[in-house]
Amino acid sequence: MQPMSAEPTTFACRQCGNCCRWPGEVRVSPEEIRAAAGRLGLTEEAFIARHTQVTRDRQGLTLVEDAGGACRFLTPENRCAIQSAKPRQCREFPHQWRAPEHEHLCAGLREPHSGKEPA
Amino acid sequence: MEQLPSSQHSPKPGSATLVTPSAAAAASSSRLGRIYSGIRRLTGIAPDNAAITSGDGWRYGAAREINRGGMGTIYRVRDLSLERDLALKAALGAVARDPAHAAAFIREARITARLEHPNIVPVHDFGQTPDGAWYYTMKLVDGEPMTRILSRLLAGNIETAQKFDSYQRLLIFHKVCSAIAFAHAHGVIHRDIKPENIMVGAFGEVLLMDWGLAKRVDGNAEAELAMVEGREPPEAPLATYAGFIKGTPSYMSPEQAQGRNSEVDRQTDIFLLGATLYHFMTLHPPYSANTAVEVVEKAAVADLTPPAQCNPHEQIPDEICRIILRAMAPDKAARYPDVPELIADIDQFLAGRTPGVRRIFRAGELLMHEGELGDEGYLILSGRVEVSRTTPEGFLRLGIVGPGEIVGEMAALTAEARSADVTALEDTEAEVISAAAIQAEMRKISPWMGKLVGSLTVRLRQANEKMHPLLFSDCIMQVARQVRLILPSGMSTELDVLVAEIARSLALPYDRVASAIDRLVDAQILQRQPDNAISIRDQSRLLMMARWKVHPL
Numbered sequence: 001m002q003p004m005s006a007e008p009t010t011f012a013c014r015q016c017g018n019c020c021r022w023p024g025e026v027r028v029s030p031e032e033i034r035a036a037a038g039r040l041g042l043t044e045e046a047f048i049a050r051h052t053q054v055t056r057d058r059q060g061l062t063l064v065e066d067a068g069g070a071c072r073f074l075t076p077e078n079r080c081a082i083q084s085a086k087p088r089q090c091r092e093f094p095h096q097w098r099a100p101e102h103e104h105l106c107a108g109l110r111e112p113h114s115g116k117e118p119a
Numbered sequence: 120m121e122q123l124p125s126s127q128h129s130p131k132p133g134s135a136t137l138v139t140p141s142a143a144a145a146a147s148s149s150r151l152g153r154i155y156s157g158i159r160r161l162t163g164i165a166p167d168n169a170a171i172t173s174g175d176g177w178r179y180g181a182a183r184e185i186n187r188g189g190m191g192t193i194y195r196v197r198d199l200s201l202e203r204d205l206a207l208k209a210a211l212g213a214v215a216r217d218p219a220h221a222a223a224f225i226r227e228a229r230i231t232a233r234l235e236h237p238n239i240v241p242v243h244d245f246g247q248t249p250d251g252a253w254y255y256t257m258k259l260v261d262g263e264p265m266t267r268i269l270s271r272l273l274a275g276n277i278e279t280a281q282k283f284d285s286y287q288r289l290l291i292f293h294k295v296c297s298a299i300a301f302a303h304a305h306g307v308i309h310r311d312i313k314p315e316n317i318m319v320g321a322f323g324e325v326l327l328m329d330w331g332l333a334k335r336v337d338g339n340a341e342a343e344l345a346m347v348e349g350r351e352p353p354e355a356p357l358a359t360y361a362g363f364i365k366g367t368p369s370y371m372s373p374e375q376a377q378g379r380n381s382e383v384d385r386q387t388d389i390f391l392l393g394a395t396l397y398h399f400m401t402l403h404p405p406y407s408a409n410t411a412v413e414v415v416e417k418a419a420v421a422d423l424t425p426p427a428q429c430n431p432h433e434q435i436p437d438e439i440c441r442i443i444l445r446a447m448a449p450d451k452a453a454r455y456p457d458v459p460e461l462i463a464d465i466d467q468f469l470a471g472r473t474p475g476v477r478r479i480f481r482a483g484e485l486l487m488h489e490g491e492l493g494d495e496g497y498l499i500l501s502g503r504v505e506v507s508r509t510t511p512e513g514f515l516r517l518g519i520v521g522p523g524e525i526v527g528e529m530a531a532l533t534a535e536a537r538s539a540d541v542t543a544l545e546d547t548e549a550e551v552i553s554a555a556a557i558q559a560e561m562r563k564i565s566p567w568m569g570k571l572v573g574s575l576t577v578r579l580r581q582a583n584e585k586m587h588p589l590l591f592s593d594c595i596m597q598v599a600r601q602v603r604l605i606l607p608s609g610m611s612t613e614l615d616v617l618v619a620e621i622a623r624s625l626a627l628p629y630d631r632v633a634s635a636i637d638r639l640v641d642a643q644i645l646q647r648q649p650d651n652a653i654s655i656r657d658q659s660r661l662l663m664m665a666r667w668k669v670h671p672l
Contacts, residue, residue: 030628044628045513053516058582060626064516067503 011094014107017078019093022105023069025055025062028087033061035085063087177249179207179256190224190331195259198243205243209254221253223331228255230307231330238298240318240326260328262320265291265399269314273402285433286469286563288399291317293465294325296392300458303385306335310383312391313370314398336384368414369404370394373449376418386451389461393446393454397423400439401430405447421449436559438468469563476551480504480543486526487541493530494554499523502547506539519544531557532576597625598635599664602645602655611654614647 028036030044037047051072052061066072071090073081080086094102094109103109182194185206196207210224232242232255245255271279283291295317299309310332318326372390374382397405406417416422426440442464448454455461477500480486486497486504497504499522506517506526517539520526530537531554561569601621606612614636622632636653639645644664646656655661 029626030622034628049514049516053518064519067521 011108018105020074021070026089027060032087036082039082039085204259205256206259207256209252215252224253227331230333236301238294238325240328260318262318265314265317291325292396296462298327308388309333313367369406371418373421376415386454389446389454393443397443400435401426480547482545484543487537489537489540491537493537496528496531496552497549498525500548503544505542505544508539595635603665611652614651614653
């Protein structure tokens with residue numbers, strides 16, 4: 001595996017929203033469902049019905065994507081609509097997990113951080 | 120050198136023999152030989168039984184009659200120079216005496232020889248026997264005519280059914296079509312395509328035989344045969360005589376049966392191909408009746424039992440029935456315009472790309488409903504659909520699928536009830552894949568592959584049932600198993616600690632685990648102390664649940 005250009009310690013998010021547009025499962029635990037439902041003012045059942053589907057391995061739930069694979073909670077301003085309650089999988093990228101192909105899509109991983117946080 | 124008839128007795132079919140040059144030399148001075156020579160001088164042709172004789176430069180020996188038809192007799196002979204067996208067709212007797220027949224025989228030989236194609240019998244040699252009879256030699260096919268195979272299939276012969284299933288029969292038919300397409304491209308029509316004229320070799324070779332009725336028609340490819348043109352006797356007067364019926368009644372096109380010979384053309388061959396496919400698939404010729412006249416009367420008006428009704432037991436796919444009926448349309452203009460188009464439909468069918476029925480579903484419309492019996496699946500062409508289930512706990516989305524994906528195939532494969540609802544999320548176009556089409560495809564693949572698909576289907580269906588307990592109503596069994604793993608017998612632990620640990624292990628909400636523990640307490644499997652400590656009360660029942668999955672409640 002090629003080393004990443006940017007180490008997680010030097011990573012700073014450019015808020016491009018690309019990571020929210022990749023197709024793929026975002027697994028959500030019951031606690032995360034409860035939190036996100038609370039954030040949106042929904043019951044857990046309503047959140048499950050509206051925003052989740054069964055994972056491919058049939059062992060859990062994942063967030064429903066838009067037709068192009070983008071997250072439904074990504075706002076037009078590239079913000080997360082459930083920021084305070086966003087699932088752990090989203091929170092932990094790219095510090096806890098990432099794959100080499102993400103480098104091409106994530107500017108923060110491609111270019112080492114200058115040391116200054118973006119505005 | 121004096122020539123000698125092959126047999127001194129009146130020959131019966133199958134009794135003709137060929138005398139080798141040495142044997143002929145020994146007998147050359149016989150009285151009978153001189154008599155036959157006299158007959159030949161008087162008539163200019165060989166007598167009936169002066170079949171295949173020896174003579175100067177004659178290279179064929181040891182003849183055995185294989186078949187006798189209107190145009191000539193076919194022998195199995197030995198090519199003495201190349202030391203191989205060949206089929207030799209000779210115009211003998213009445214055929215040889217009639218100039219029109221002789222001309223037709225020569226035309227047959229030349230047409231067949233010109234059509235060099237893997238599925239047209241190759242002609243090796245052409246000329247006159249030392250007796251002056253016209254002959255030509257061709258490849259000796261070590262096989263049997265398709266009629267015999269079809270008869271065995273009709274009789275239910277299991278070995279034949281395995282070797283010549285409908286897929287194999289379509290492959291054979293495809294090769295026959297290929298031979299006819301080639302002939303048409305060279306300006307030749309066959310006019311007598313039928314299973315009897317299709318030889319199937321022991322190694323899968325397919326040869327279209329008997330071009331005795333073949334005729335050249337006008338066309339761009341006419342020049343291809345220019346080499347033969349001019350030297351070949353014209354077809355007149357026999358074949359062009361209006362009202363003279365040529366062909367085999369059981370397969371005849373209306374234009375042939377009505378004697379409208381000037382209308383016999385490439386479209387006639389397409390009809391005959393359809394009639395051949397009819398017999399291939401239904402195991403019956405298209406027309407049958409008590410007398411030949413009745414058969415011709417039926418053929419004249421294309422009085423046909425639709426293939427699917429002719430033999431429902433064979434379960435002929437709808438697409439094949441459609442192909443047969445289009446090829447056999449009474450109106451020539453309604454038939455396939457050419458053989459390549461017919462071949463294209465067969466190809467599409469063999470490749471499983473049968474143009475299917477398409478259906479549009481409006482947004483919100485239900486494609487299928489959970490619990491219904493499924494007899495078709497859908498290939499999504501455009502739009503998106505949602506697969507979902509409604510459980511006691513509420514609505515559960517199993518997935519959203521879009522173009523290129525298939526829904527409902529499991530129920531169609533297993534003929535079981537639908538396991539989910541499928542709803543169009545937006546206007547969706549889908550191709551209907553019928554259970555019959557799936558079954559037809561399954562019959563094409565090898566038996567073990569069919570088993571493999573069946574086994575995968577069952578496993579997938581089972582896997583679909585094994586969803587996370589969160590998604591379904593009852594998780595008590597999973598909780599019981601966790602209790603047994605976590606809580607040692609005779610020990611107790613705090614309710615909160617136990618519930619939290621099980622909830623973490625199973626990724627279940629705390630409340631649901633707590634409620635399951637409550638039920639186990641109510642069932643007196645677990646015991647709850649006044650200080651909220653939990654211990655096992657009925658070890659054996661807990662074990663039954665955990666190990667044997669016996670539901671306690």
